[in-house]
Amino acid sequence: MDLLDKLSENVVQLARLGLSGRSQDVQAYVRQSIRKLRQQNPELASQLSELLALAPTSLSPLRDFGGAIVPVDADSRLALAKSEFPVVLSGSPILDRNLKARIEQIVVEQRQLSALEREGLGPTRSLLFVGPPGVGKTMSARWLASLLGRPLITLDLATVMSSYLGKTGGNIRSVLEYAKSVESVLLLDEFDSIAKKRDDEGDVGELKRLVTVLLQEVDDWPSTSLLIAATNHGELLDPAVWRRFDDILEFRAPDADERMEVLVSLFGGDVEKLEEWLPVLVNIWEGRSFSDLTRTAQWIRRRAITSDNTVLDILLDRIGHELRGGSPDDRKRAARLLAERGYSDRKISEIVGISRDTIRKSRPSSAPNSSKMRGRNG
CATH class of the missing domain: 3.40.50.300 (P-loop containing nucleotide triphosphate hydrolases)
Known part of the structure; x- marks a missing residue:
């Protein structure tokens, strides 16, 4: 087949594809032609490549x-x-x-x-x-x-x-x-x-x-x-x-590292006040989506700002039922953190769902004695 015959065949094929209205088929055919022309006619192959890259934008009647x-x-x-x-x-x-x-x-x-x-x-x-x-x-x-x-x-x-x-x-x-x-x-x-x-x-x-x-x-x-x-x-x-x-x-729900990352970002300036609690939150909020985490963290921060309570108080009130249903390790960790902050045995028991006797036995020696707790700690 001479050059004229090849050219005629290509023109007919392009016309057939173009008239069918399937622009993607035209593009596919041009790509195939570019591969064939790359050795025989590099300049033409380059011109077709540029045209193919820009062609779809010509459909736009509005550049703005x-x-x-x-x-x-x-x-x-x-x-x-x-x-x-x-x-x-x-x-x-x-x-x-x-x-x-x-x-x-x-x-x-x-x-x-x-x-x-x-x-x-x-x-x-x-x-x-x-x-x-x-x-x-x-x-x-x-x-x-x-x-x-x-x-x-x-x-x-x-x-x-x-x-x-x-x-x-x-x-x-x-x-x-x-x-x-x-x-x-x-x-x-x-x-x-x-x-x-x-x-x-x-x-x-x-x-x-x-x-x-x-x-x-x-x-x-x-x-x-x-x-x-x-x-x-x-x-x-x-x-x-x-x-x-x-x-x-x-897409899937975030894993532990991703939950930690998003919680640090969501709690913003309050994150230092909750730093020790973040590992507990990461565990009890397993399976939650990004949007769930966002809604919860923002609610806690808004509530703390518009009330006389600290962000930790609001957090504990919000997660109480989840914490009581959490793993034994998370509940023990929460109990230890609360004890270090001066919460009474009774209050800790209410929050984490562990008996007061268990809390008393596991209370660190450096933690304040529950008998001296007053005020908000019950």
Whole structure:
């Protein structure tokens, strides 16, 4: 086959892919061509690489993406999604080392599109976040948008399903097209509300069609936009969904080191007053999510500020039932700490659930004698 025949074949194939409307197939074909041309025509391969890296941005009619208009429902005129720009965070989410590294790698890829395209590769375009509530999925999506300097477009699929029943398909397509047209991070929250297993007998035909539409959108997602689907119930997802995403990130409740790190951060200026208690808190709050820890720590600090009690008094009042149900070692440690602070045997027994005789026997010789305790200690 001579050069003209090869060129004609390539033009026909590109035209066929372009007219089918599947931009991702066009990009894949161009990448394949770049690999073939790298030895024969390096200059042309380089030009195609640059074009491939920049092509998706030409879809954007508004370079000031912070001012772009989010699609609205035709009847209610209510916005179909929430757009946040700029995304401002007080700090990065606390995640395990591997998970954080994978998220940071995505940022690096988005910043080096040209380098990837020159090698015939594309960046990570779609992510599936899986994990229980409160473990940092939404926070991580916001962090990604912040690092990339892009708007975060959030579509709560459960809300769309309940509010616009009968028009769900058209509304979701509108949001997807909008998110593809600008450099953005799209978060599809409550993903399982639509992308459920297609053998669910309760599903109507509309929902099953939407699953197909969503899977095709994931396949065709442009390189310069990032799609994130988040679910609390990965077990409900259609098996085909898992295979379509470029990467799947599984979030979990924080381990002991992560709980310690987040508690030190949350208690701020009060952490020195609670330093000896932190190991106890880390143990009795095992299994709690980041959001649970945040709510509890903030409640304790607010209560201490707005009352005449110390932060430790408020903490002990809040965790009493958890401490009494904790391990023997944690209860003994708590009893020792309370004894060192001058709490009476009776008060310690009330707080930690250990008998007064046991407390008396284990009281350090340096601790104040319970018979001399007065006032708040009972």
